[in-house]
Amino acid sequence: MEKVIIFSAPSGSGKTTIVHELLKRYPQFEFSISATSRAPRGAEQDGVDYYFLTEEEFLRRIEADAFVEWEAVYAGTHYGTLRSEVDRIWSKGNVIIFDVDVVGGVNLKKIFGNKACSVFIMPPSVEELERRLIGRGTDAPEVIAKRVAKAGQEIERAPEFDHVVVNDDLQRAIADTCAIIDNFIAQ
Ligand code: 5GP
Numbered sequence: 001m002e003k004v005i006i007f008s009a010p011s012g013s014g015k016t017t018i019v020h021e022l023l024k025r026y027p028q029f030e031f032s033i034s035a036t037s038r039a040p041r042g043a044e045q046d047g048v049d050y051y052f053l054t055e056e057e058f059l060r061r062i063e064a065d066a067f068v069e070w071e072a073v074y075a076g077t078h079y080g081t082l083r084s085e086v087d088r089i090w091s092k093g094n095v096i097i098f099d100v101d102v103v104g105g106v107n108l109k110k111i112f113g114n115k116a117c118s119v120f121i122m123p124p125s126v127e128e129l130e131r132r133l134i135g136r137g138t139d140a141p142e143v144i145a146k147r148v149a150k151a152g153q154e155i156e157r158a159p160e161f162d163h164v165v166v167n168d169d170l171q172r173a174i175a176d177t178c179a180i181i182d183n184f185i186a187q
Pocket residue numbers: 009010011034035038069070071073079080081099100101102103104105
């Protein structure tokens with residue numbers, strides 16, 4: 001059966017680190033590359049981390065109904081999953097791994113139903129999340145403030161996910177996630 005695994009979390013929860021580890025361990029998993037209208041950060045590459053689109057091009061594709069789901073995650077910055085990306089991965093027989101924001105994760109679970117397993121990565125606390133975002137050193141202080149402000153609302157939606165994994169210890173969080181996934185894949 002065609003399957004998808006959805007990971008959502010407040011920004012800075014360690015979700016991307018966990019997703020990268022899973023992609024190394026499971027060769028049949030493939031990362032869904034989202035489209036975004038934000039600028040590349042650090043070493044990010046077009047077609048690897050995201051499909052980087054101009055705001056104009058993003059809006060044109062919304063009009064053309066090219067997205068499975070899209071969202072203005074931050075004011076003026078769009079993110080979304082292209083239909084072509086889902087087709088690309090499933091046509092190879094691979095399992096799609098989504099790394100999306102919390103609203104996107106809830107929406108994708110509704111869209112894919114029992115083809116989907118949704119996992120919420122929970123930070124130990126909002127204070128720890130802020131420390132990690134500052135330590136990452138990739139975002140301006142006002143961007144960090146926006147992400148921290150959003151985290152509280154996002155955490156309230158954790159019960160809408162199939163599973164919640166607390167990331168206070170990375171190796172344990174990875175092990176917990178693998179156990180959830182092994183069970184889903186075996187179904
Ligand atoms: P970042 O700018 O840190 O890469 O991502 C910001 C947020 O947008 C993250 O929570 C990320 O998971 C989310 N995001 C990335 N791609 C998508 C997508 O296709 N749809 C939605 N709804 N959110 C996304």
